[in-house]
Amino acid sequence: MKTKLSLLTVAVVGLGLLTTGSVQAQQSSSSEAQNSTSKPCVEEVARVYVVGNVAQPQGIDFRPDLSLTQALAMAGGLLRDSQIKKIRIFRAKPNETNNEILVVDLNVIKMRRAPDIILQPYDIIEVPSKRTVGHFIGPGFDVCQLPVRVIM
16 A cells, blocks of 8 residues: 655635645545545634734734734834833633733833743734824723634
């Protein structure tokens, strides 16, 4: 019995964003393998979301060493009227409905008086503007504007 490996490219569409990944499929010449109904497995890509007063608010693919400053740079950087002393990170707590809220002063990180914050999967970074009275996320914020994660 000979086995041949081929590489398939799989596209996953979620939240209006396209992510591509590779899946390895195994093909066999035996009649058992041809009759099987196995499907390739695609893993979900965890994301970090950057919203507010940045050039390109977006979801960013998470990686274990992703820092706050890297995520802000990947979102196109801060706009001129950003409140960099009041950047908020909304972090989900396991088995709880309330998020942990971290308020970050980016000046302190830039001047190396504090370490850069390492992000966790599904963190939401909010950069407020000096022109806005409230926050993007808080009282009066429409939850429908946040990304939704569907678990099947």
